[in-house]
Amino acid sequence: MAAVQETIDQVALIDVDQYKYGFETTIEMDKAPKGLSEDIIRFISAKKNEPDWMLEWRLEAYQRWLTLEEPTWARVNYPKIDFNEIYFYAAPKSTPGPTSIDDVDPELLRVYEKLGIPLREQEILAGVKTPRIAVDAVFDSVSVVTTFKEELKKAGVIFMSISEAIREHPDLVKKYLGTVVPTTDNYYATLNSAVFTDGSFVFVPKGVRCPMELSTYFRINEKGTGQFERTLIIAEDSAYVSYLEGCTAPQRDENQLHAAVVELVALDDAEIKYSTVQNWYPGDKEGKGGIYNFVTKRGDCRGKNSKISWTQVETGSAITWKYPSCILRGDGSRGEFYSIAVSNGHQQIDSGTKMIHLGKNTSSRIVSKGIAAGVSQNTYRGQVSTHRKAENARNFTQCDSLLIGDKCGAHTVPYIEARNSSAQFEHEATTSKISEDQLFYCLQRGIPTEAAIALIVNGFVKEVIQELPMEFAVEAQKLIGISLEGSVG
């Protein structure tokens, strides 16, 4: 009997339902009424004590959004989203805005503890082994706490929630907000502009190398809500910042919408490194539930010799629609995109990047690794283009897809547009399955099939993992293992 039970346990383990962050926390919430209207936007703006110009900006975006149609070009299928069934604002009643750690509802702190996110600075400091990372924790619609603010301030770095920044640094926000992703950009970015509730704001002044990694942790908790966060990162001349982003959500059989906008601005010689480990709830094995992730991320290499690097590990969400891009405006600027997209179960991923070469001597590098298992669909969609005056633009693109199982699909849709004879573009893509020889080699040495696959897959994605900050790399590697469990046999 024991053996039978063991088998049952084993089978239960090997399942798509492996999501370990799927718990739900009961916290009393303060919510706006369901649906979207000008009143809701006024409500959000008032809740955040925003200045008038911000409200006007939102209302203008809303009016524009009403005229737009949902884009249908991506290779993703989902029932039409009913925007009137979504709560656009939900904040924990006890902690309606960022406060000091002592004022944060202990229940909330327990959530982050459970997620393994350190919020108490002293705890972080006490732990010798854990590297120090400043965290901005966003819970549904609001940022609940931002750590290490004081220490960062000493270095001149501003790190706070965007709502605080709108109040405390309106000039900076006004100067940069919407300059990379204008309110008119696309359906979801426009929606975000109208209703965004929180997110992070980072400003690294001239010549400063940010003394620690910054990170934001997004958590969707409340039922029926959508999360619309907005992140704005500015690195002034010769500044450097590395920023990490993580996200999780409870396991539910409804689909929840997450539509974020991230804007990066790098001035002369500045460098921004943006890493994401996206682990929203992907839905169950029947494809029920999961997050719809419609995200607009764009970096503007505004200054000469600036650099923006995107690294993403996408393992969660029922639907991912995401194209972190670089506008290489400054002469000599450089853009990078490293991506691992893992889809299993009924997940659908349509992700990639855009490298827009505008300045002279700009270069970009794209390495994308897609892994499809189960009955998932995994699409790379990317664009590389040069402006007529962008002399000596250089691009290298590599996108590889790995298929595990015969029910999934992997697709590659690159757009390559060369408008200058000095451009040098190279693009290559491959699709294959795990090599029988490699698998046989592992099995022969007594490594079980699942472990062998995880090993081979880790080798396949190594190039990207190496680009992640160390503490994230370990998590990402584990995540890929989890995502692929149950994909064999």
Place this chain on the structure above:
Amino acid sequence: MNMQTAITMTAAETALIDAYTAQIGELPGEGAVLSARDTLLANLRQQGLPTRRVESWHYTDLRALLRAVPAFDPTAFAEKVDPLVPGSSVLSVLNGKADTKNLPAGINVRSYAESLIDGVAAADLIERDQDDAIGRINGSFVRDGFEIEVPEGTELEQPVEFQLVQSAGQSHSRFPVTFGANSKATIIERHLSVSDAASLVTVVSDLILDEGAEITWIILQQQGASDSHLAQVNFDLGTNAKLRLFVINAGGKLVRQEVHGVTTGEGADFKLRGINLLGAETHTDVTFTLGHDVPNTTSTEILRNVLFDRAKGVFQGQIRVAPDAQKTDAKMACNTLLLSDDADFSAKPELEIFADDVQCGHGATVIDINPTHLYYLRARGIPENKARAMLVNAFVDEIVEELEDEGLIETLETIIAAWLEKHA
């Protein structure tokens, strides 16, 4: 997608619709053929010409690019020229009218006009999908062409040359060709222009290769500097059938060559080799889709593009692997030499894969001439312009040399060299 409801028609769209009304009395075919034509034209009228909002026309905005449509000119005169390979059987279409004198022996040939008149053609006059502007225009206006059947086991020693000679006006032709089991043949589809007057030429070739057929099909497009050329090749490869398709574009003002194929029998193999020589202020688009629908089929595609002046080039290539089409091996490469800052090239090589045990890949490059190579030649006393010409020639020559026929290779090399000399 109801954007077509409120469009105002462009000059070209109006000209096409008017041309239909003017020509309908004399277009061959009645009954089912006529009603198929009417349907296609109604769709053209309703949808208009495709714009860049239609994904498969993203880089070729036909609505904006096709500025005018020359009127059908029944008095235009053109005559046969010597075949590319001496000894070929020539089937000529002169200004859109098939010449049925001296039809070759050994294969079954009749003019497509006959097929339109007896109604057999009605089944051909359909759209591939709702974005099929070429099928729509050609199907509405088609007047002639050749319907051919190469009997089972036939091995043609000499090539068959379809010679489409155009002097002015419009011509719309079709070539349904069935290659019987184990037949072997080389077909040359040659497009020529014998005057400076603008022409609109549309061609649709539908090829069916039965089991074990081995066919080489060469398209040599050398139309005039003001011509618009809209062409489509559709093919279906049966078990162990092999098709090698060479596409050489060295002419035309606005060119769209579509190639759409499916493999329906195991062991089928397809090769596409393309050379696009683009100069002046022209727009040339090669769009290719291939469905690997059954297991164990292979394909390779190699395109070499050379751009001078203000030329615009486009390559769209899509390889689809159906669920269960295991052991597919498909490779696609598109290499471009961009030799002018005013030229531009866009590529969209797509993979759409639903089976796991496959080997699929694509590569795309865009570069200028390698300065090291140039330096090597110049260090040996070769003047720069000559050295550049040599390198460009070598870049495209690789493709031509895959043909086995020495005579044909030489002829094509001469044509390419002459073109390069004129444009470089």
